[in-house]
Amino acid sequence: MNKGLISFLVFVVGLAVFHNAIFPIFTPKEIGWVLNRYVYFLLFVAYVIITNLILRLKPPIAMTALFVWGLGFYFYKFVLYPPIPWTLFITYMVMWSIGTFLFISQDPETFREFRKPIVKTIVGEYKFAQIIVMIAMPILVGFATYNTIYPSYQEPVELRTVHPAPPATTKVHGKTYPLESTNNPFRIDEQDNYKDSFPFLDADKHEYMKYVTEGGTIFFQNCHYCHGDQLNGLGMFSHVFNPTPANFIDPGTIAMLQEAFLFWRVSKGGPGLPNESTPWSSAMPPWEEHLNTEEIWKVILFEYWYTGWHPRTFGTEGAEG
Amino acid sequence: MTKNTNYIKRLIFSVLAVALMSVPGAALAQSMPDAIKKDMLETGKKVYFKRCVWCHGVEGGGDGPSADRLFTRPRNFIQGTFKIRVTDSGELPMETDLIKTVKNGLQGSAMPAWGEFLSENEIVSVVQFVKSLVQDREWDDEDEEVNVQDFGTNPWGTTGPYHLGVPQADIDAGKEVFLKNKCFECHGGEGRGDGNPTMKDDWGFPIVAADWTQCWNFRGARRDPFNPFNVVRTITTGLNGTPMPNFKDQITVEDRWKIAAFVNSLCPRKNIDPLTNKPIPDFLIQSVYTEGQVSPMIDDPSWQSPDTDSRIVPFSDEIKDNPKRHYIAMAGQITRGKRNFDPKTDDLWVTSRWSAEDNAVYYLVEYHQRFMSQDPEYPDAVAMQWPAKLQDLFGAEKPYFIMGDSKKPVDIWKANFMAQDYNATNAPKPEGYKLKTSVEEFVGLGFDAVSTKESESKVQVVDSIYKQGRVKIMFKRNLKTDGEFDVQIPTEQFIPVSFLQWSGRDKEKDEHMAISTWYYTILKPALPASLYYMPPIMAVVFVCFQGWLIWMTKRTRKMYDEGKIKRDELPK
Structure with missing residues (x-):
């Protein structure tokens, strides 16, 4: 051959x-x-x-x-x-x-x-x-x-900034919070101590777990539709919205953000975004319309407890999973 | 001691089962339910209280914090009632059934697939813990028996993901079985679950029959929605805790596969997103250019297209130029004002044509609605939402998708309608119900700042019907109008558009509605004439080029041979 x-x-x-x-x-x-x-x-x-x-x-x-x-x-x-x-x-x-x-x-x-x-x-x-x-x-x-x-049409690709620059301060329910120096008032202890604790069952024993339980309760009444039962951004309505809901399991979201940033994002929602982050199509509610300040902080506390991420703080390089 | 007797008992049962199976015709494999693996309970409890308690509750009563805002509600484990099983009606499930449910989730509900999220050990453990939450029955009670049913095998050998290629004769035979067994009494004349509005589950909560045309929402879809086995299993075992009985005595196994073929033939084949287990939305609604006038009749052949994706099953020749049906995903409006946690509509299907001669664009909007409103105060409604000032938008900029914002108004075309002579408990009516429609046009400057336009309405609903659980509304509007807040529709441009829908029966109105995100639509131009003459011209030009190349090469060769020019010399 x-x-x-x-x-x-x-x-x-x-x-x-x-x-x-x-x-x-x-x-x-x-x-x-x-x-x-x-x-x-x-x-x-x-x-x-x-x-x-x-x-x-x-x-x-x-x-x-x-x-x-x-x-x-x-x-x-x-x-x-x-x-x-x-x-x-x-x-x-x-x-x-x-x-x-x-x-x-x-x-x-x-x-x-x-x-x-x-x-x-x-x-x-x-x-x-x-x-x-x-x-x-x-x-x-x-x-x-x-x-x-032959004419063919594809929908235009739209780029958006996922993590916009936060403002210096944010005003929620009549009170102004400077983002740099605001901390979660319910983070009363080291989160890792409660890794294996039970929500509900341990809510009476540890104050921290009480807040986690309350935060989880709010999450599963309001947020899971988009952010999902697994906090991975795949809730039952997630496929409908564009931009798709944030995935908190991903190391690129809450793991690299400060709690105050989350507080600002949760309180002001889609309409509070700057133009480069397409505020017109974000389905994230401005939660200050539905929740009080304490509830917002508790949800944030819950999100970190559930995912195991630690919020970014000043003076440290980042979060550990 | 008990463990030992259990073991012997199980041994006897399995011997019996094997003996039974070897007898032709007998197909039940009788045994005890799988006992709880007690050593896994501790891990299971940890997983349960971290991941599951939020919906299923501390005691497994299906009463976690999320339960009241979910439709369908989370499972109540206490009575040991599980829907998706391979065992006989009323019996406890096999352990593998529960493991599959945890791994694959229950499509169309809030229960996600945990298979990629938890480890195998965690899944098996949490299943043990869930079993331990069953209070009313014992997994090791000697009176509990489980009979794994005989499901036969797929007679056509079809394969996933789409399971195409079932002979039409079997589908038609399946339809006969469907009629004979009166499945339509609950599932409706064409299987959209629009048969019976009064059903309740074992706990008295309202529930609805499955919509067969949206098989990706079948709870037992197991992330394989087009597999006819899912249907065979449900017909054979029924769904515990719901009005769905089993039909194993009324329908032979062979006929169950035929009815499954019929049921599955109703579900349009769409590309399913493996992450969300829903069809991938068609983000660009293509409006097809039409010569002359567009027919304003829904039944006209020019509007006939299947819901199935033409890339999966190509359109037949008669309809190959018809516009395709675009799948628009819908969710409850859970962002502003009064939120809608349990929307009654999951998706819309949109088809569009436009005509230059008509100077108008037509949108046929269809969606599945099991039951229509009978209360004139709360009519059903569907709307298209456009940027009112398209010309002022820069780049990707759009108005806020929930009825606009103060700077960027939206133009909302809303069709309100009531089905005439309709009663939700009526038997299926194949010719459908005429709709009494009225059109309203709104300017939206925010969800709480929506006002009716003062100018006369320019949007028309030219045809509409409610047929076998499907609403069809055809909107028409001229491309250009003179209203200040009317969207001016250009051709060959991407125009943002979104959809709003209200279920009157659920007393939805204003911002309490279902909503889509922004989509785009484009009015496609006619095919250019150059499409037909340019390709041959280019081919001929290329033939000439080839001829020139041959001639040139041959001439060069000849010149070499005649010694007129020297070849490049190779190094020695």
Whole structure:
């Protein structure tokens, strides 16, 4: 069998096997030092090189170029994570293509070898290939034109600032609170002491758990519709709203915020957001309309107790989970 | 000692069960309920009091703080009544049933899926604790027996997620079984749960029959909503604590699969979001350009499209150019003023056409409403909400989605309607009920600052009907009007739009309503003529280019051969 064909099959079949069977193994939920997608990619590259060397396939330069280009395409399209926007993808692929071209035109010999099959196809020495290419290309161009002209509409992408800069002070129920120096009046003890305590059952024994129970009660009467029973932002109404409700389990929300920031956000809700945070579509109520100040602080206390996060405070670097 | 006798008893039961199963026709596997694993109770209690107590209550009575604001209410464990089981009606569930319920949640209710949130050990433990909350029955009582039912197997071998490919003959046969067993008495003529408005559960709380056209809300969907097995299980075991009985004696296993095929055929195939277990909303409502006039009749062929996503099941040829039905997710308005914690509508389906000749745009808004209002003081209503001053909005800016704000007013088109000669307890009426409609136009400057427009109403409801649990309202308005607070509708532009809905039977009015977030709509232009002539032109141009390339290459070769020019020399 033609060595070039074998080399091609080694690449294509190998890619299919790697992508469908081995890729899932290398993308577990918990990413490790070995089991990650980049190690997987290096393994695939090593597989291609080693099989070609061992079998002494010496694929023609045009095919090698195709492999190199294909590896780049595969990496940027499927391996690189998180996925990149298509504009960036095109930029990367242009650079990758230039690199591939430099590789084949590194000296006149390889460049001529690279051109040989192309020229032979064009002048008709590979008659069959010529007929196929000459018929297929115009049809492809026609389809591409159709696809480009066919009007298609996607809703506009809207960016918003998730954590807007807080104001210096906020006025709730007639009292002004400076955000920098306000603390939760119900945080009367170290939260970790109550990790294994029971709401309701321990409410009489510990004052802290009394506040947690009261906060939880308010949460499950008002907030769980959006923020969810698991506080993960997947409540029964969450799919309706855009922006989607905040996920308190995520290390990027309450874990990195001060309690006073939460107090401001809870009290003023969606309408209290600055314009860059799209106040017009946030379903977060200004809770000062429904809850009193103490209830707001208790809900905040509950959210930290439930998730195990610690609020950010001044003088420390951040929160621990 | 008791443990030992229990063990022997169970052994005998399992031997009996195996013997029974080997007898053809007998299909019940009788045994004792799974006993409580006492060593797991401590962990279970911890999980329960952290995660579950808020809805299910300290003693498991389904009376946690959230309970009064939920419809359907959280489960009361005390009597040992569990809905989703593989055991016979009235019996306790298998432990695996409860584990599956905790893992997958109960879709369409507030019970989330805990499978990704808790560890396997925590889930099994909390199930033990929940079992220990059952007071009225004993899991190791010798009189308690559980009979795992025979469900047969999927006769068509369909696979998820959409379970397509069931033969139409079986679906039709399923419909016959549906009619014969009078399922419509509760579930309605087309399965939208609009049969019986007076049902109560075992504790006297009102409950409604499942809407088969929204299978993602089936409590027993197990995050696999299109699987016909869910329906077979429910028909075979009934739902304990509810008026849903089992039909295992009336309907053979084969026929249960057929009825499941029929029930599932009613549920439109939509792409389900694995996080929320609801269809992904269609955030862009595409209004299709129509040659000549748009038909103002809901029944006109030009308005017929299935709810199913055309990317999952392509439209048939007759309707392939029809506008698609867009899925709009709805929730209770729980943000401002009087909040609505138990909305009666989960979603709307919106279809749109526009015509330049007509100078008008049409929106067909449909939604499922089990029971209509009979009280003229509280009519049912649905509204479309637009930015009144579209031209003044900058970038992504919009008015506040709950009836606007003081700086950015909204234009609200509201259709109020009452079904005529309607009584909620009537038998299904296939031709539907005519609606008596009236249109109001409002300017909203905030949820508490909504005023009726002074100018004459320019929005029309051109056609409407309430049929088999589905309201259909067709709005029409001219693209341009002269009112100060009328939205001026441009073509080929993204226009924010949102939806409001009031259930009269629930005495909803003003801001006590169901609401959607902002969507976009666009009036798509006619397909450009260049679509038909440009592709061939480009192909011909490319053919010419290819010819030129061949000619050039051949000429270069010839020049090499004749020695007119020198090839590039390779290094020696």
